[in-house]
Amino acid sequence: MSHRFDLVIFDCDGVLMDSEIVSARVVAADMTEHGLPTTPEQAMMRFVGTSLRAMKPMIEAERGAPLPADWNDRMVDKIAVAMAAEVTEIIGARAILEELDRLGIAWRIASNSADAEMTAKFGRTGFLALTAGRTHSAPRLFAAGGRPKPAPDVFLDAARAESVAPSRCVVIEDSVPGVTGAVAAGMTCYGFTPHGDGAELRAAGAAGLITRLDQVTGLVVGARVDA
Structure with a gap:
């Protein structure tokens, strides 16, 4: 079977894990403690x-x-600590990763999160065995001069791990920094927008939008999918 792409790279927060509001609560509380009253929604x-x-x-x-x-x-x-207590998976996350495995399509996770954060998220949701050896953390690259998104470094690290050219990678992202980094890496990026119109993701360079994770299969093995 011919594929449009040889590697799917997923962002973690907001794409596989429903974790962004959890992080926002921690950040908001810390900002408030440091004299900047902030709500989780604002953060x-x-x-x-x-x-x-x-x-x-x-x-x-x-x-x-x-x-x-x-x-x-x-x-x-x-x-x-917050992730280990609160995080849940995005609907369809496990199913799409297992489906890609079944189809023999390589996938990786590229995140601005530290390894400890991803371990907490995947541990709570039961994803550790599934994701082992497939995660790429921007902070892990800092010692070698790597930069976080919106730089392309963590995406390129994921592609190197699979020996796949950037042009053969498709990235699933839900944030402007993520889309910007994927495009800078020379990869095709689709915005994941279960809520909202995704206009800011298109403006950042997303080739199209999806609203459900089960649409990822069609991006790789079928025709172009736009929401």
Whole structure:
């Protein structure tokens, strides 16, 4: 069977895991503690798809003072604890990963989340065995000079792991930083928009939109799918 793509790369938060509001609650509470009263909804709207590394100087600029030097590490720990207690999977997440396995189509996960956060998410939802060896974390690349989304680095790392050219990769993303990074990597990106019209994802370069994860199969083995 010929495929339109040889590798599917999924974002984690908001695509496979319903985790963005969980992170937003942690971020909002921390900002409030540091003198910037913030609701989870405000934090989610402002920071969806943004790495902690990029978030820190934004918060510091707003409060006019530095955050603690170990802020990133503390936030990773806080978010991991919250994920282990609260996160759920996006509808259809396990089914699409298992379906791609059945069809012999390679897939990977590329996230701005730290490994500890992904372990907590996949542990709570029972995905650890399924995702083992298939996750790519932007923070894992920092020591070698890697950058978080919207840079393309974590997507390119996923493609290298499967020895697949970027032009043969399709990325499923729900945020502007993610779409921007996928396009910069030379990959085709589809926006995942179960809610909303996805206009901001199209503007960032998404080739099309899907509203359900079961549409991913059609992107790879069938005709182009647009929501």
